[in-house]
Structure formats: structure tokens, C-alpha cells
Amino acid sequence: SAVISQKPSRDICQRGTSLTIQCQVDSQVTMMFWYRQQPGQSLTLIATANQGSEATYESGFVIDKFPISRPNLTFSTLTVSNMSPEDSSIYLCSVRSSYEQYFGPGTRLTVT
Amino acid sequence: DQQVKQNSPSLSVQEGRISILNCDYTNSMFDYFLWYKKYPAEGPTFLISISSIKDKNEDGRFTVFLNKSAKHLSLHIVPSQPGDSAVYFCAAVSVRGSQGNLIFGKGTKLSVKP
Numbered sequence: 001s002a003v004i005s006q007k008p009s010r011d012i013c014q015r016g017t018s019l020t021i022q023c024q025v026d027s028q029v030t031m032m033f034w035y036r037q038q039p040g041q042s043l044t045l046i047a048t049a050n051q052g053s054e055a056t057y058e059s060g061f062v063i064d065k066f067p068i069s070r071p072n073l074t075f076s077t078l079t080v081s082n083m084s085p086e087d088s089s090i091y092l093c094s095v096r097s098s099y100e101q102y103f104g105p106g107t108r109l110t111v112t
Numbered sequence: 113d114q115q116v117k118q119n120s121p122s123l124s125v126q127e128g129r130i131s132i133l134n135c136d137y138t139n140s141m142f143d144y145f146l147w148y149k150k151y152p153a154e155g156p157t158f159l160i161s162i163s164s165i166k167d168k169n170e171d172g173r174f175t176v177f178l179n180k181s182a183k184h185l186s187l188h189i190v191p192s193q194p195g196d197s198a199v200y201f202c203a204a205v206s207v208r209g210s211q212g213n214l215i216f217g218k219g220t221k222l223s224v225k226p
Contacts, residue, residue: 001158004155006155033213040218042116042201042216042217042218042219043156043201043214043216044216045213045214048213058213092155092156099144099146099161099163099205099207100146100158100161101146101158101214103148103155103156103157105155106153106155108153
């Protein structure tokens with residue numbers, strides 16, 4: 001399994017601002033994923049980030065709102081742009097190893 | 113339209129007894145299933161998985177059963193312990209051809225009472 005860390009672990013942000021979440025993995029991985037878990041909901045995939053190519057976004061998520069960087073095989077960032085209270089959520093970084101998928105501890109974002 | 117459903121939002125079990133968490137899916141293309149456990153303020157932790165070529169997979173106190181004809185899987189925890197109290201997510205994926213993305217259920221909150 002992979003060890004995944006995320007920064008920050010939590011933040012409270014004002015409406016209209018942006019927050020960048022960092023994800024670091026202890027081994028090189030091809031595919032990294034960003035998920036969101038809104039209160040009382042399941043985990044929803046935002047986008048898949050492969051090193052050296054543009055991220056692939058799921059329906060309902062766009063690059064302007066959630067830009068992603070993937071500069072190397074162990075690191076990725078997700079930015080939540082122009083935040084609104086509806087963006088309050090837990091954001092999770094994830095990597096895949098064989099058929100199993102592993103998650104970071106999450107970033108709890110509250111937008112006021 | 114939910115492809116993976118966990119119809120019980122919560123379950124309460126006495127310590128030492130069996131916990132049974134259920135999950136239903138609608139997409140017949142799913143061929144690999146996973147269970148995750150999530151504590152508050154932590155990310156989901158991979159627990160156990162099963163391929164569609166099997167109907168049972170066991171790992172210590174945890175057993176997952178798969179009924180493909182019913183499109184149903186269940187996670188059995190026996191004996192249940194207070195430390196098992198967490199939210200359990202069922203997830204499914206189609207690995208035939210290029211790997212698809214995990215689809216998660218909404219989770220079942222398990223409370224194990226001492």
C-alpha cells in the first residue's frame with residue numbers, strides 16, 4: 001500500500017478566495033485521483049491526474065474551478081477556485097495500486 | 113442514478129456479535145468490489161476486496177460475500193469490536209479493458225456497543 005499525505009488537513013476560507021491542496025505519495029504512481037465527500041454523501045471523483053498530461057475531469061467538474069497540477073510521479077495539487085459555501089467538503093487524494101485504491105487523510109474545507 | 117447502493121445508513125451491533133453490512137449494485141460491468149472503513153477526520157482505509165470470479169473472500173474477522181446473480185455483496189465482521197465503529201463504504205469498478213473508476217456507495221455507519 002502507499003502512504004499518502006495531504007496539506008492542509010483543514011482550513012476555513014472566505015467566499016471568493018482560492019485554496020490549493022497538496023498531495024504527496026511515498027512512491028511513484030502513474031495515476032492520482034482527487035475526490036470530494038460532501039456531508040452525508042459518498043465519495044465523488046473530481047478528476048484523474050496523470051503525470052505529463054492534462055487532468056481528466058468527471059461530469060460536473062471543470063478545470064477553471066478545480067485546476068490540478070501533476071509535476072511528477074509523487075506529487076499533485078488541487079486548487080478550489082472562487083470558493084462558495086457549496087464547496088465546503090472533504091477533499092481526498094487517492095492513488096491506485098493494482099486493483100486497490102488508497103486514500104490520503106483528506107482536507108476538510110469550510111467556506112464561510 | 114446510483115450504481116452502488118448502501119440502503120442502511122446506520123447499523124448498531126453489540127460487541128462480540130456479527131455485523132453484516134450490505135451493498136447492492138446495478139451495473140453488470142462491475143467485476144471488482146472493495147470495502148473501505150472511514151473514521152472521522154481520516155481518509156478511507158482499504159479493508160477487503162473481491163473479484164467477480166469469486167463468491168467469498170476472507171481476511172481475519174472480515175469476510176466479503178458476492179452474489180452476482182442478485183448483484184449484491186455483504187461484509188461480515190465477526191466478532192465485532194468497539195474499534196470497528198466507523199463508516200463503511202462499498203465500492204465497485206470495472207477492470208475489464210482499461211481500468212474504470214471506483215463508484216462508491218453512500219456508506220453505512222456502524223456502531224459497536226460494548
